[in-house]
Every structure is written in C-alpha cells, then in structure tokens.
Amino acid sequence: MTNPRIETPAWIDPKTFRLSEACYWSQRVPKSLIVLHATASASARSVFEAWKSPSSGRVATAYVVERDGRIFEMFPPDCWAYHLGMKDRNPGHYNDRRSIGIEIVNPGPxxxxxxxxxxxxxxxxxxxxxxxxxxxxxxxxxxxxxxxxxxxAFTPEQEEAVRRLTEHLCRRFGIPRVLPPVSKRMMCDPDFFCRFAGIAAHQNFRADKLDVGPAWNWDSLLDAAQPGAKAA
Ligand SMILES: [Zn+2]
CATH class of the missing domain: 2.20.70 (Ubiquitin Ligase Nedd4; Chain: W;)
Incomplete structure (x- = not known):
C-alpha cells in the first residue's frame, strides 16, 4: 500500500543519477520489504555507470547512499528491478518485486x-x-x-542517511519497521526471509553474497522515537 500523501522529501536527490525506463520495470507493485546492499565500490557513480546501459538487464536498486550520506534515487521506489539474483525460491521474481533495494557505497571485504x-x-x-x-x-x-x-566500515553519515531513508520508506509504503531477529541477521535463510516483512539484507537471501556484511550496524536503523519497533 502506498500512501499517496507522502512525497519524495528534499533530502533525496532524484536527478543526479536517474536511470531511464529501459533500466527498470515501471510496473508499480505493493512493497513489504527493504533489502540492504553494499556496492563493493567507492562511489555511487560507479554503480550508476554499470546500471545505466539498457543491456545491463534491468539490474538496479531504487536508492544508493554515498559515503558522505547523500541519497540518490535512481528510479521510482514503487517500481522494481532485479537486485537479488536468486536462482530458486523466488517465483516470478517475487522478492525483487516486493522489495525496495538500497545500495550503500562500501568497498566490502x-x-x-x-x-x-x-x-x-x-x-x-x-x-x-x-x-x-x-x-x-x-x-x-x-x-x-x-x-x-x-x-x-560504513560512515556515520551513511548510518544516519539509511535510518532516515528506511523510516521514510516504511511510512510511505506501509512496510513494517522491524529488523530480523539478531540470530538471523547474518544468515542466509530464504525460507524465513521469503515470508519476512521489514528490513533485511542481501546476505539473508543468498549464501554466496557478502553484503550488506558484518560492518553494518543494524541497530542504527531504529531510533528512540520508534518505541516497540525493535524485532524480537
Ligand atoms: Zn547485493
């Protein structure tokens, strides 16, 4: 469910890196999940350059968070693109469609x-x-x-930007603002995460992926203004 009264706030930049409609699916889908990624690169421009070619096969995420905390919207968040690369347990790209991907600029391991x-x-x-x-x-x-x-390490500016962005997206799309249980956060468990609604990471859907990785501070996503938001 989209709340049409909530618009894109001024602290999101929808212009600097904007993908053409050939680079994502413009079909609008209800959202129940946010998936965090890390880019394995040093800048937002690097992923934009990789995704902007129509031959990239509509691989992208709606948002990329720069090292300095700037948030770039690459395509409308109610649309979708391939960002999980799951070979099974994902009929009709169900999890790609129902989720909003956020790439956080980080070189990785x-x-x-x-x-x-x-x-x-x-x-x-x-x-x-x-x-x-x-x-x-x-x-x-x-x-x-x-x-x-x-x-x-991720930067403090990125932690603050992703906290703000996920709070905004959860409100706008009616996504529960909850995290996976601590015991599940670093695990690949498609059976659990295909039914999960809230904020997860790429590593939860694929055992061969390294992102968002162990440097991410999950608890930075919640704040004191949201009592009860923490998952059991
Ligand atoms: Zn990823």
Missing part, C-alpha cells in the same frame, strides 16, 4: 596487504588497492564472515 605493508586493501588488482591502515581501527571491522576477516 578487506585483506591485509599481500606484499607485507600495513594497509588493508580492497579487491581491485587482486586486493592490492589500499583502503585504510591497520592503525585506523575506526575505518574497518574485524570479523570472520564468509571467508573474509576484515570489512570496511
């Missing part, structure tokens, strides 16, 4: 420099591109997950 330097590197040039130093603990999270041990 990091590895200690293979040449022995003190940097943590991200994937370009086979993990030889420095992202931060081991002496900068605010810039990474140390946690073993799906084959990697270090993860680039």
């Amino acid at each position: 990091l590895r200690p420099d293979p040449d022995g330097g003190d940097s943590l590197n991200w994937w370009p040039k086979n993990f030889r591109e420095p992202w931060c130093r081991l002496s900068e603990p605010e810039k990474f999270v140390r946690r073993d997950y799906r084959g990697y041990g270090y993860w680039a």
Whole structure:
C-alpha cells in the first residue's frame, strides 16, 4: 500500500543519477520489504555507470547512499528491478518485486596487504588497492564472515542517511519497521526471509553474497522515537 500523501522529501536527490525506463520495470507493485546492499565500490557513480546501459538487464536498486550520506534515487521506489539474483525460491521474481533495494557505497571485504605493508586493501588488482591502515581501527571491522576477516566500515553519515531513508520508506509504503531477529541477521535463510516483512539484507537471501556484511550496524536503523519497533 502506498500512501499517496507522502512525497519524495528534499533530502533525496532524484536527478543526479536517474536511470531511464529501459533500466527498470515501471510496473508499480505493493512493497513489504527493504533489502540492504553494499556496492563493493567507492562511489555511487560507479554503480550508476554499470546500471545505466539498457543491456545491463534491468539490474538496479531504487536508492544508493554515498559515503558522505547523500541519497540518490535512481528510479521510482514503487517500481522494481532485479537486485537479488536468486536462482530458486523466488517465483516470478517475487522478492525483487516486493522489495525496495538500497545500495550503500562500501568497498566490502578487506585483506591485509599481500606484499607485507600495513594497509588493508580492497579487491581491485587482486586486493592490492589500499583502503585504510591497520592503525585506523575506526575505518574497518574485524570479523570472520564468509571467508573474509576484515570489512570496511560504513560512515556515520551513511548510518544516519539509511535510518532516515528506511523510516521514510516504511511510512510511505506501509512496510513494517522491524529488523530480523539478531540470530538471523547474518544468515542466509530464504525460507524465513521469503515470508519476512521489514528490513533485511542481501546476505539473508543468498549464501554466496557478502553484503550488506558484518560492518553494518543494524541497530542504527531504529531510533528512540520508534518505541516497540525493535524485532524480537
Ligand atoms: Zn547485493
């Protein structure tokens, strides 16, 4: 259900990176789910460049959140595009259609420099591109997950932007503002998440995906103004 009285607020930028109608499905669908992704890149422009070609196969998300917290709307959020890439348990792309995808700009997993330097590197040039130093603990999270041990941190501006954006989208589309139970957040469990309404992540639908990843602070999505919003 869309609340037609709620319009796109001024803090969302619908112009800078706008996909043509050939890059998504303009059919309007009821929404019951928000799915968080991380881009495995360093800028919103990088995903826009990848998605804007009509030959990209209508792969996109409605929103991309830049490192500095700017929110770009790439297509109308009541429409849809492929963003989960599920091979089964997704008849008629049911989960892609019922969800609003949010890509958060983040390089993803990091590895200690293979040449022995003190940097943590991200994937370009086979993990030889420095992202931060081991002496900068605010810039990474140390946690073993799906084959990697270090993860680039999200910025406080991104946490605030995604909190604001999800709050707005839940109100506008009647999506429950709830998170998965703590025990499920890092798991792939399609049986559970195909029935879940609320805010989930790509890793919940596919075991081979690394996003949104362990650096994301789920509790930043809720705020004191929403008592009872926290899932059991
Ligand atoms: Zn993803």
